[in-house]
Amino acid sequence: MRPFTVAGMTEAKGTVAGVTEADAAAGAGVGAGPLVQLEGVNKHFGHLHVLRDVDLAVARGEVVVVIGPSGSGKSTLCRAINRLETIDSGRIVFDGQPLPAEGRSLARLRADVGMVFQSFNLFAHRTILQNVTLGPIKVRKEKPAEARERAMSLLERVGIASQADKYPAQLSGGQQQRAAIARALAMRPKAMLFDEPTSALDPEMVGEVLDVMTALAGEGMTMIVVTHEMGFARHAANRVVFMADGQLVEQAGPEEFFANPRSDRAKDFLSKILTH
Amino acid sequence: MGDFFGVLTNGNNGRVFLDGFTNTVELFVIAALCSLTLGMLLGAMRVSPVPTLRAFGAGYVNIVRNTPLTLVFAFLIFAVPKLGLNINPFPSACVALTVYTAAFVCEVVRSGINTVPTGQGEAARALGMTFGQVLGLIVLPQAVRSMVPPLMSVLIAMLKNTTIAAGFSVLEAGAIQDYMSERGEPRFGVLLWVTIGFLILILPLVAFQRYLERKWAVAR
Known part of the structure; x- marks a missing residue:
């Protein structure tokens, strides 16, 4: 090859x-x-x-x-x-x-390296917003307020900002996958x-x-x-x-x-x- | 009937019951906290990416779980002092119960971890979380819910296992009947009161289990 x-x-x-x-x-x-x-x-x-x-x-x-x-x-x-x-x-x-x-x-x-999975794999015990902020806060050590602000703008971008406080199981598959993309993007991969x-x-x-x-x-x-x-x-x-x-x-x-x-x-x- | 209540009220019998059960509760609380901590660590070892730690965790469980508790007690109370370490029976009993119960806690923790879909851990690792973060932030919080009922069974079993310490010079609830029979109290009455004592101790544990299950049922 x-x-x-x-x-x-x-x-x-x-x-x-x-x-x-x-x-x-x-x-x-x-x-x-x-x-x-x-x-x-x-x-x-x-x-x-x-x-x-x-x-x-x-x-x-x-x-x-x-x-x-x-x-x-x-x-x-x-x-x-x-x-x-x-x-x-x-x-x-x-x-x-x-x-x-x-x-x-x-x-x-x-x-x-951002990763998006077939089965979304959103953290089931965390809200959509927490799913997106967890990586930046815990891994990148960003300030929670900053991470939250950026997470909201990412959720806005993928069109699910209104779902930020729900748990993954409350969202449709399409919404979950868009949240998963936002979660990956939040790390600035x-x-x-x-x-x-x-x-x-x-x-x-x-x-x-x-x-x-x-x-x-x-x-x-x-x-x-x-x-x-x-x-x-x-x-x-x-x-x-x-x-x-x-x-x-x-x-x-x-x-x-x-x-x-x-x-x-x-x-x-x-x-x-x-x-x- | 008078005989039955007399068991508690004659002489300073009440004092013996109270001291016995106080020691049981102390033994239980100390050994519960220690075995939960040690069991959690062993459980983490069994799912860690480091092969040596996994092997250690598995080895510990297989050796300790297959050893009778009485033997563990005998080791700590009769054999260890021969090495020149002089420890009182009470701390030795705490160690024996901890060492033994931790093996069971470890297996409960591991089975709880296995109920969490692998994708959860993968997603956490893909974000760049360390092993400790994956376990502490993502996997364990989702695993505890299914760990609660078997963990309570392990703790209740341990509470009852404390009575073995009676055979090794620790005055706790299991030793009460010997004292009482020396004083000529009826065996039946004494044993019933000890049983009632254990039931009373176990009820709060059951209530605590209910509370935890209900509390963690909501958040998801």
């Missing part, structure tokens, strides 16, 4: 609405290398080889959508980036630093990981979550999104990565990928999901 080059990415960039030249330039200024880099990553679950020699580089400000059939290792890939899954071999580098082992430095790294963020939602709630994600992509956030939402992949991604059987089979800009998939696996996958 050839590692994706930053040069290759720029072609795709032009096709995406909302990502300006200024974003790209600002992104390039912080550090020359990619923000997230995986090299020869392997992972087994027992006998199952879920990640096979995965190489992937994600540039600053880039939106990468990972698609593929169930069990292809997409979620594992996503979770490995902030070490919720450990890997057996290979290297993962975030912002120039190899992922540390369990401990305080790993916690620091995780604070810089350098990158956001989305692990099938809309798969547990009723169909009518998928749109409200994707809208928030699309807006985020437009603002230049670095995003790695595992999803089955082809519409989102088409209009928000800079690059689509297709995974099957633990391997990165194919990657290309979204237009190129959906119009002319090269591999048989991708053709087969697309024919199955796009016929309905």
Whole structure:
């Protein structure tokens, strides 16, 4: 599998609405290398080889959508980036630093990587507002008043400020997932990981979550999104990565990928999901 | 009937009952606080990311839980003084009860932690929380609710286990009957009064359990 080059990415960039030249330039200024880099990553679950020699580089400000059939290792890939899954071999580098082992430095790294889960995972015993402020107060040591103010503006942005004092169980799935996005953003992350963020939602709630994600992509956030939402992949991604059987089979800009998939696996996958 | 109440009122019998149960309560309160603390720590060890701590927690539970309490008492009261450490029976009894009960508390804590969906801990870790924060801020507050009933059972069992200390020179409720039979009081009456004493001690624990369950049922 050839590692994706930053040069290759720029072609795709032009096709995406909302990502300006200024974003790209600002992104390039912080550090020359990619923000997230995986090299020869392997992972087994027992006998199952879920990640096979995965190489992937994600540039600053880039939106990468990972698609593929169930069990292809997409979620594992996503979770490995902030070490919720450990890997057996290979290297993962975030912002120039190899992922540390369990401990305080790993916690620091995780604070810089926002994560949104399929099942929201909002803290059930805390209100929505507390869910959003907890990280900034306890991890970033922000003043509670400041954290609250910023949390409210984030909740405003994702459209659920009026729900701030409710408990997660009192909200709809779509609202919970938007709260979870606000919670992740409150940490001012350098990158956001989305692990099938809309798969547990009723169909009518998928749109409200994707809208928030699309807006985020437009603002230049670095995003790695595992999803089955082809519409989102088409209009928000800079690059689509297709995974099957633990391997990165194919990657290309979204237009190129959906119009002319090269591999048989991708053709087969697309024919199955796009016929309905 | 006069005999029955006489058990409490004859001579200074009331004093013996009072001293016995006071010691029982002291033994219980000290050992409860210590075993809850130690059990909580052991429970945290059993779910920690450090393999050595996990192994220590598991080893402790497996050894202590499988040892009869009488044996733990015998160790502390007969064997430990042979090492040159001279401790009074009362503190030794507190230690014995703590060491033994902590193993059960540990398992209650661990099962409580297991009732909290893994996603809660993952989300907390993904925010950059340390192990202590994940456990203290996210997991344990959600786990205590399901820990309350089994924890109360463990504490009630411990309250009754304090009577074993009677066999090791601690004057507590379990020792009352020996004193009474020396004074020729009827066995039946004495044992019934001791039983009633324990029931009275346990009732507040049950009420406390109800209170906690109701209090924590709301917040979610």
